[in-house]
Amino acid sequence: MPSTASGHPAMEPRSAGALRQRRVPRPWPKDRELRILSLDGGGIRGIFTATLLAELEERFLPSGQRIHQYFDLITGTSTGGIIALGLSLGLPAREMAKLYTERGQDIFPPPPSSKLGALRRQLRNYFSYRYERDGLASVLEEVLGDHKLKDAKVPLCIPSCDGKFGEVYVFKTPHHPDFKKDGDEHMVKVALSTSAAPTYFQPLDDGGYRYLDGGLWANNPIMVGLTDALSSFDVERSMVRILSISCGDSPFMVTESQVTKGGLLSWAKVIDAAIHLQSLNALGQASLLIGADRIQRISPGHSNILLDDYASAMEVLPNAAVNHADLLGPSVARSFFSSRAKR
Numbered sequence: 562m563p564s565t566a567s568g569h570p571a572m573e574p575r576s577a578g579a580l581r582q583r584r585v586p587r588p589w590p591k592d593r594e595l596r597i598l599s600l601d602g603g604g605i606r607g608i609f610t611a612t613l614l615a616e617l618e619e620r621f622l623p624s625g626q627r628i629h630q631y632f633d634l635i636t637g638t639s640t641g642g643i644i645a646l647g648l649s650l651g652l653p654a655r656e657m658a659k660l661y662t663e664r665g666q667d668i669f670p671p672p673p674s675s676k677l678g679a680l681r682r683q684l685r686n687y688f689s690y691r692y693e694r695d696g697l698a699s700v701l702e703e704v705l706g707d708h709k710l711k712d713a714k715v716p717l718c719i720p721s722c723d724g725k726f727g728e729v730y731v732f733k734t735p736h737h738p739d740f741k742k743d744g745d746e747h748m749v750k751v752a753l754s755t756s757a758a759p760t761y762f763q764p765l766d767d768g769g770y771r772y773l774d775g776g777l778w779a780n781n782p783i784m785v786g787l788t789d790a791l792s793s794f795d796v797e798r799s800m801v802r803i804l805s806i807s808c809g810d811s812p813f814m815v816t817e818s819q820v821t822k823g824g825l826l827s828w829a830k831v832i833d834a835a836i837h838l839q840s841l842n843a844l845g846q847a848s849l850l851i852g853a854d855r856i857q858r859i860s861p862g863h864s865n866i867l868l869d870d871y872a873s874a875m876e877v878l879p880n881a882a883v884n885h886a887d888l889l890g891p892s893v894a895r896s897f898f899s900s901r902a903k904r
Contacts, residue, residue: 572769574726575742584739589796596802596897597790598632598648599783600641601840602776603808604758604868605665607640609861609878610806611658614644616886618654621894626901627651629715632804633902634736636718636786638775640808642755646748647704649713649734660704662875667696669869690763691869694753697762701749710734710751711744715902718789720775720782721754724764729778730754731785737793761869781807781840783847783856791850803847803856804897809864809878813837857896859885 589595600610618628629635629648637645647657669692673681710717716736723730732751735744743751750765754772757765765772779785783805790801811833819827848856861881866873 572725574728575723575730575770576726576728578742580739584737584792586791586793586795587737589794589800591797591800593903594800594802595633595790595794595796596631596902597783597786597804598628598635598645599781599786599803599805600635600637600644601782601805601807602637602639602641602756602774602780602836604640604761605661605669605871605874606808606864606866606868606878607644608658608661608665608874609808609882610641611644611654611661612879612882613806613859613885614648614654615658616883617890617893617898620886620890621898628654630901631898632715634716634718634786634790636720636782636789637755638720638779638782638785639756639758641782641806642719642775643701643752645717645719646713646752649715649717650705650708650748651714652704656704660700662879664700665871665874667700668692669871670696671871686760691761694757694762694765697756698749698753701752705748705752708748709744710746710748712748714904716789716793718782718785719751719755720779720785721751721757721772722775722777724771724773725769730770730772730775731789733789758868776836778839779843780836781805781843784843787847787850798851799855801851801855802896803851804893805844805847805856805858807840807858807860809861809866810837810840811865812863857889857893859889859893861885 614628629651635645635649644657648654710732711734713734717734719732721730721732732743732746733740735741750767753765755775757772758774758776783803787801787803790796813834844858861878866877
């Protein structure tokens with residue numbers, strides 16, 4: 562690594578350490594499936610993901626066993642990354658659900674009750690970040706403690722991106738000899754990095770990088786997990802199986818105003834379209850690689866619940882998760898819970 566004039570190491574883009582040849586995959590038993598759990602981003606809508614996983618864990622796993630014990634790799638973006646980190650430590654999925662249902666308002670404080678206060682907050686949002694990071698950081702410290710990424714009990718891939726060099730950034734546990742950079746990263750930092758959603762939270766400056774929400778490029782991280790699995794392990798594509806959970810998709814419709822007027826105001830929410838289309842594309846690519854029959858995608862459907870709308874999320878999503886567990890739980894159990902993963 563080059564040095565600056567002061568003698569301190571100069572930071573390089575993460576891509577500077579990328580391999581220039583194909584990674585040598587680790588052996589994988591020919592007769593064993595590789596199971597991946599992929600968790601989308603979605604802010605407070607993570608209530609659905611965490612509650613669904615809690616229902617599955619409590620209904621279909623033997624007492625005391627945890628979700629992470631049945632997957633060979635977990636990938637999660639933003640709120641999905643936070644859930645993935647907690648699960649990887651062996652925390653009950655219900656504890657992760659309570660993080661959202663009981664502490665959601667600590668992360669996303671409700672707007673002032675007075676009209677004047679609400680107006681001031683709305684105006685502030687045009688010029689500054691909507692929330693201070695302290696509330697989220699405090700909750701994460703309580704849940705994840707001082708654990709580092711290498712403490713995870715299951716391989717992890719957690720997408721973020723770097724605004725210093727303009728690159729994608731995936732935090733990885735040291736589940737392959739090539740992965741040497743991230744093991745000592747604190748889980749709280751990783752969680753804050755993957756969930757630093759523009760306009761909601763300030764980017765996280767740390768260690769020479771400027772981290773932003775992984776949802777900017779991989780809100781549905783299914784291809785992040787699949788690509789890592791196929792490059793890290795000598796496993797046949799036909800032996801990979803994926804459980805992919807969405808927090809709800811925002812419908813993408815081009816309005817008459819966007820067609821006739823155009824301009825920044827008309828297209829202010831184009832990021833929603835980008836996230837929706839990225840998810841569809843990633844799901845389609847994964848289906849082409851391993852077959853749609855090897856992927857179980859669970860979603861509460863189209864949702865107009867904003868990333869920080871705690872009240873609406875609490876009203877709709879816990880019940881939606883229970884209903885999906887009723888309907889789809891048996892098929893999930895057959896596909897993913899027949900045997901524990903071997904480490």
